[in-house]
Amino acid sequence: MTTPTTTPVASAAASTTRSTRRWLALGFLALAQFLVVLDASIVNIALPVLGAQLGMDTVALAWVITAYVLPFGGLLLLGGRLADRYGHRKLFLIGTIGFVAASMLAGLAASSGMLLGARAVQGASAALLAPAALALVTQLFPAAADRTKALGIWGAVAGIGSAAGVLLGGVLTAAIGWQAVFYVNVPIGILVVAVIPTLITRDPASTPSRLDYPGAATITGSLVAAVGAFSAAEQVGFANPLTIGLLALAIILGISFVLIERRTANPLVPLTVFRNRNLTVGNLAMLLLGAAMVALFFALSVYMQAVLHYDALTAGLTQLPLAAALVVVAGLAPSVVAKVGLKGTLIGSLVVLAAGLVWLAAAPSDASFAIHILGPSIVVGIGLGGAFVTATQLAVDGIEGGEAGLAGGLINTSQQIGGALGLAILASVATARTSALETAGIPTPDALTSGFSWVFLGAAAFALIGAAIASRAHTARQSH
Template sequence: MTTLTTAPTPISTGVPAVTPRSTRRWVALSFLALAQFLVMLDASIVNIALPVLGEHLRMDTVALAWVITAYVLPFGGLLLLGGRLADRYGHRRLFLIGTIGFVSASMLAGLSISSGMLLGARAIQGASAALLAPAALALVTQLFPTAADRTKALGIWGAVAGIGSAAGVLLGGVLTAAIGWQAVFFVNVPIGLIVIAFIPRLITRDPATTRTPLDYPGAATITSALVAAVGALSAVDQLGFLHPLTLGLAAAAVILGAAFVLIERRTAAPLVPLTVFRNRNLTAGNLVMLLVGAAMVALFFALSVYMQAVLGYDALTAGLTQLPLAGALVVVAGIVPTAIAKVGAKNTLIGSLVVLAGGLSWLATSPSDASFAINILGPSLLIGIGLGGAFVTATQLSVDGITGGEAGLAGGLVNTSQQIGGALGLAILATIATARTGALEAAGSPAADALTAGFSWLFLGAAAFAITAAIITALLARLARKSLA
């Protein structure tokens, strides 16, 4: 059992063990991971296409920011509801509904002839991803019920998801340069259609379950709270921390979040039973994913801008420089199951987070005239190693001890942690970097040096998130040992 110290506290669901969902589960896993790849890819692939897209659809800077926000808001806000709907109505069913919606919205986005049409399509993409992602992870936990096989499966899952995050910059540059901005959306269509065609043949129909009443007040408050939280974090980057809209959304998120906790404590069938957090592995996995997501999203944003605005790389070259990082991530994700078996999940996770922090700190030393081979390649490899180990192990912990009736909830929680973490990290670290750059420019520093110094602070902040995650993992493991003493 891959635990922090001992076997986790199981979450009782009263659902009996189910028969295997597939006779070709490793093949099924490849298609589920492919769908998760698309979800992760779409969070970053659009970035490089934004200038060209804005020119064609006559969108200004504020409108272009909404191309990203329109996807992130429904995705982050609806994940918990999506996970619960999957538990209630069937994981395969919700996965296919989400994938069909995602493919349809991608086609609509690529065909957009106006900004309104594009933003609407992006919102549908995000809502569909919120159905798809937790259902997919739930299916993985059902396909691989034993600890050893599940760890291997999540190693593959983590590698593919990590590649999706890293590949966005590369594919965005290649597709935009070779075909046009529409290609960053159309690329989802053939891949998604393949997934839709094969999953029904590889995974059995959802078993009949007793449908408990859906917690509508809880669903409404947590969805509104998450949308407000993601909206507030997105507004920070555009409007600042003290703008009335930012403060209003933040206050709404806090109030709605508190209301949600009160509702969940009193309702007979809660959307998110608060008892799930008694599972220390689930709690640790989600906290680590929150912080790793904060570091990862800010990192990929800053690397793309640093290489193009400071080092003068074009979009394609900037994308190609991500290959060593992605390659290291893939290799490490594949060997994480072996590491967990030998040294345990706790040590694997802490070691990965320390390596990640080391790579980010090293990257922070890069000058404004950096050489890729001398200044960036080494840190990129360490970052890839750290991300691969941390992403896979945190995902493993977040679903450890979860049975079928709560699998969608667990998938929704870990994906929500990653999305909220990404928005939080980008808002905080981008603000810090911008303030540092502005101060140096005001003092007369050259623009390239000022930008580099700002990004240096951002990379150090991301390293601090990784170290914090390592400390939390160690503390939770220590508390677990004390409770058993």
């Protein structure tokens, strides 16, 4: 059963107390989230130039991504709980300041060690920023209709960040240098830090309870090990001892975490929160959506450059129709939810996403963008836009203010873990398929195309499984 929510009068009062200009506040919160999403992809295009200047080989370059993802994915639950304990605005500002400072250090990096250290601080800061920002959004918009509209904007901005990373990475690296992909965060972050305190009031005074240190240590260690295992699987395979060892460590620490949470008086993650079926379904749907989305963008970018021989800038530009469809649909999601319902919209969006991915899987090795890629890209964008907004909405359904940060940490963790898992599995599938075909004498372009087709089909399977899980959500929301 969902947790009872506040009455309309109380909700409106709470929202007004935090901000009298909540839609403007939403814009700046979403801008900070845009930086977090952007930073996960903008660095990719700059890696070859960066590696040449700093003397980093392929393995070291992989750590430029991993150094960000590990602390980000591993610390999200802790970051969300810290925000609940010590204040959502406070932790949001601390996270944003840390992110800006680390971005500046990354741009100034004169060695690989300095760069990797800065990337780790970026990831840890993002783990504070992201759940606190989403928690503030849920507090500013407690009513169902307004929250759906706000999350539509949130989803649109996140979609722009995902697609803009490839495009901006190519433009900034070519025009200014690899340092620009980090410096771009600085002025935007400073603006957010300067404006948010004028739009959102200070956090209410409270006496924070004792932090669950054993729980925090075990869940952080488990998530870091899990993300590390998936990252290792991409490079050395699932059968490698490193991957197996990290997975075993993640499972052991995860079991330890559950045992600790069942016995402690002040758990980091109260297991009773999962009695909220919509929260559980929303997180599982986001896990699978993240798996499909990350694998999609990876395969599509590499397919365009390695098979169709697009340059980095062209590859980025060709993803703009997908991003545009995503943004438009995310903005229209509130109207669709009002007519179809949250559950129906999520299921329909995931099915549309799967259809677009299956269509994309049919693209040949000599594909024409207009004939083979444009149509499925738009369909995929439609599915992503609707699914991202509604999965997020489900995951914060019925959550009170005292657990808003936890809900934000959970949904972001689901997306990150899902992305790492999906990419590791489907990249391994694509590599095995391509290698088998090349061994059989199939030309490399055709072999690569077949491998990427399997990635798109695998991503479609994730989306359909997500749709099946979404069918378990409650049909009607409680009134707000």
